[in-house]
Amino acid sequence: MIIKTILLYLVATLAPLDQFFGTSMIGRAIIVGPLTGLIMGDLHTGIVIGATMELAFIGSVSIGASDPPDMASGTILGTAFAIQAGAGPEVALAAGLPIATIMLGINTLAWGFFPAIIMHRADKYALEGDTKGIGRTMFLAGFAPILATTWIIPAAFYFGNKTIVQLIDVIPKFVITGMDIAAGVIPAIGFAMLINMIMNKKVAVFFFFGFFVVQYFKISTIGVAIFSVMLAIVLTQIIYGKNNKGETQIGASEGHKTSTIEGVDFDEF
Amino acid sequence: MNSNNNTIDKSTLRKTFFRSIPMEHSWNYERMMNLGYCFAMIPALKKIYGGNKDELSKSLTRHLEFYNTTPYVVTLPLCISIAMEENRAKDIDKFDTESINMVKTALMGPIAGIGDSFYWGTLRVLATGIGTSLATQGNILGPILFLLIFNIPNFGIRYWLTFFGYRLGTSVLQKIESSGIMEKITYAASVIGLSVAGAMTAEMVNVNIGGRIGKGDDATTFQDILNGIIPGLLPLGLTFLVIYLLKKKMKPLPLLIIMMFVCIVLAYFKILVLPK
Numbered sequence: 001m002i003i004k005t006i007l008l009y010l011v012a013t014l015a016p017l018d019q020f021f022g023t024s025m026i027g028r029a030i031i032v033g034p035l036t037g038l039i040m041g042d043l044h045t046g047i048v049i050g051a052t053m054e055l056a057f058i059g060s061v062s063i064g065a066s067d068p069p070d071m072a073s074g075t076i077l078g079t080a081f082a083i084q085a086g087a088g089p090e091v092a093l094a095a096g097l098p099i100a101t102i103m104l105g106i107n108t109l110a111w112g113f114f115p116a117i118i119m120h121r122a123d124k125y126a127l128e129g130d131t132k133g134i135g136r137t138m139f140l141a142g143f144a145p146i147l148a149t150t151w152i153i154p155a156a157f158y159f160g161n162k163t164i165v166q167l168i169d170v171i172p173k174f175v176i177t178g179m180d181i182a183a184g185v186i187p188a189i190g191f192a193m194l195i196n197m198i199m200n201k202k203v204a205v206f207f208f209f210g211f212f213v214v215q216y217f218k219i220s221t222i223g224v225a226i227f228s229v230m231l232a233i234v235l236t237q238i239i240y241g242k243n244n245k246g247e248t249q250i251g252a253s254e255g256h257k258t259s260t261i262e263g264v265d266f267d268e269f
Numbered sequence: 270m271n272s273n274n275n276t277i278d279k280s281t282l283r284k285t286f287f288r289s290i291p292m293e294h295s296w297n298y299e300r301m302m303n304l305g306y307c308f309a310m311i312p313a314l315k316k317i318y319g320g321n322k323d324e325l326s327k328s329l330t331r332h333l334e335f336y337n338t339t340p341y342v343v344t345l346p347l348c349i350s351i352a353m354e355e356n357r358a359k360d361i362d363k364f365d366t367e368s369i370n371m372v373k374t375a376l377m378g379p380i381a382g383i384g385d386s387f388y389w390g391t392l393r394v395l396a397t398g399i400g401t402s403l404a405t406q407g408n409i410l411g412p413i414l415f416l417l418i419f420n421i422p423n424f425g426i427r428y429w430l431t432f433f434g435y436r437l438g439t440s441v442l443q444k445i446e447s448s449g450i451m452e453k454i455t456y457a458a459s460v461i462g463l464s465v466a467g468a469m470t471a472e473m474v475n476v477n478i479g480g481r482i483g484k485g486d487d488a489t490t491f492q493d494i495l496n497g498i499i500p501g502l503l504p505l506g507l508t509f510l511v512i513y514l515l516k517k518k519m520k521p522l523p524l525l526i527i528m529m530f531v532c533i534v535l536a537y538f539k540i541l542v543l544p545k
Contacts, residue, residue: 017294019291019292019293019294019296019340020290020291020294021290021291022290022291022292022340022341022420022423022424022427023292023293023340023341023423024416024419024420024423025393025396025415025416025419025420026416028415030397030400030401030404030411030412030415031412031415031416033412034404034409034412043409044407045407047404047407047408047409047411047412048404048405048406048407050404050412051400051401051404051405051411052405054397054400054401054404055397055401055405058397112298112529113529115295115296115297115298116297116298116299116525117522117525117526119295119297119299119300119303119304120521120522120525122304122307122333123330123333123521125329126307126326126329126330126333127326127330128326129322129323129325129326129329131311131314131315131325131329134304134307134308134311134329135308135311137295137304138291138294138295138304138305138307138308139294139295141294141295141297141304142291142294142295142296174533174536174537175533175536177536177543178529178532178533178534178535178536178537178541179529179532179533180543181477181532181535181536181541181542181543182298182528182529182532182533183298184473184474184475184476184477184544185474185475185476185507185528185532186298186299186525186528186529187298187299187301187335187470187473187474188470188474188504188507188508188511189299189300189511189521189524189525189528190299190300190301190303190334190335191335191466191469191470191473191474191508192508192509192511192512192515193300193334193335193515193521194334194335194370194374194466195466195508195512196512196515196516197331197334197367197370198367198370198371198374198459198462198463198466199463200367200459202456202459203456203459203460203463204463206459206460206463206464206467207463207464207466207467207470208467209463209464209467210463210464210465210466210467210468210469210470210471211467211468211470211471211501211505212467212471212501213464213467213468214467214468214471214472214501215471215500215501216500220382221378221379221381221382221465221468221469221472222378222379222381222382222383224378224464224465224467224468225375225378225379225382225461225464225465225468226379227464228460228461228464228465229461231460231464232456232457232458232460232461233457235456235457235460236453236456236457239456240450240452240453240456
């Protein structure tokens with residue numbers, strides 16, 4: 001039992017390391033299911049349950065990577081309980097769902113808090129030119145929330161689902177909701193810093209152009225990029241079109257034309 | 270023209286590829302992939318600015334700015350950045366440093382648009398379909414094929430884009446230099462970069478106030494009223510408040526902690542709510 005618990009901890013920790021290994025999908029149910037099966041001594045059932053859970057959670061993909069491990073947690077615990085009880089995928093889904101739900105909240109807190117706070121150490125290291133320090137910060141920023149959360153799954157396996165869910169339920173709901181709201185507010189800092197760096201008076205208006213096009217017409221960023229490429233071509237023709245005698249002297253007008261087109265291609269890419 | 274004194278060799282680019290793998294490991298709400306991006310740039314930046322500690326430090330700070338795109342194709346903007354940094358180092362005073370982040374920013378939207386739909390929308394669905402159809406019968410090939418179908422393109426394209434991005438960056442920069450249209454290109458990149466930054470701000474910064482007027486079906490939320498006047502007023506106001514505070518020398522870390530705290534308090538009183 002203890003060895004199984006420790007091995008389950010390792011699988012639970014491997015799942016969110018998905019991002020560390022190139023966002024390679026190793027944290028999906030179809031992978032952690034068989035691994036759990038192997039630990040519990042029934043690989044076949046692990047594969048079947050993993051596939052069932054994968055299909056049940058097929059819509060759960062988080063672009064931006066802040067809350068993927070909940071599906072993994074549910075699968076690991078569900079598979080472990082189901083194999084232990086000698087049952088099938090239905091039992092796994094039922095046993096996995098409470099932990100998957102509760103882990104979603106826990107992950108919101110841990111992944112919201114730790115990486116954003118720890119990441120700021122890199123700013124200091126950058127000023128000192130300390131590249132090793134930046135490397136350490138990169139590792140730590142991702143490992144801190146993993147260390148803070150993944151012990152819950154083996155604990156739930158060892159002490160029982162109910163005990164752990166009750167233990168975690170003491171976190172008030174508004175704290176998790178608040179962190180979810182913060183996820184929409186905090187990027188303002190990142191964008192503000194980016195804008196501070198790249199904005200100058202000559203082109204400031206285009207920030208508002210991009211912002212309100214999305215707000216009013218709800219089109220995607222790629223749509224805005226396409227429109228802004230056209231805008232950029234027209235504007236550079238108006239601004240630089242007439243008075244670039246210097247360029248036409250360098251090469252024939254045809255040569256100039258091709259280089260412009262290639263330059264624009266590069267931006268469009 | 271300048272191809273003889275290029276400082277970036279194949280092994281540096283290969284290091285960049287390997288360092289791009291944990292791109293999302295340090296993903297955070299504030300600047301998202303910034304730390305992963307900077308981490309991947311380190312071997313190249315050390316090579317380019319090796320002897321010049323001041324420039325190395327400035328370039329590291331430059332690449333700690335906000336970044337977010339599809340992780341599988343991030344080597345493309347990474348190696349274009351490397352080509353630009355290398356070009357800049359040849360003539361630091363003449364090169365428009367702003368353009369490095371401008372081009373980076375201009376690229377992140379389009380790359381994410383194409384990358385997300387291909388990797389998440391197509392490849393993952395394909396891998397899941399084939400993988401689960403075998404795995405539901407208990408066949409071990411299911412999970413194995415699932416990983417292979419997804420990851421051979423993942424790492425293959427990522428590797429290829431490392432070299433493609435660098436070649437694209439250097440060749441385009443050389444053409445621009447020899448034709449003397451640098452200023453024009455910088456301007457065009459600013460137009461696209463800032464439009465994309467604006468679009469992404471609208472997409473990712475979300476502030477929704479709670480509360481409603483009236484009862485039942487006739488109720489209008491305060492948020493609806495605000496949206497009726499000018500949509501996105503709150504996120505825009507917030508972004509510019511942060512710009513103002515940063516200009517007043519407020520540090521980002523205290524700002525981040527205050528924001529988390531305020532969000533939790535306002536969530537308690539339901540002054541701020543999650544978008545519907």
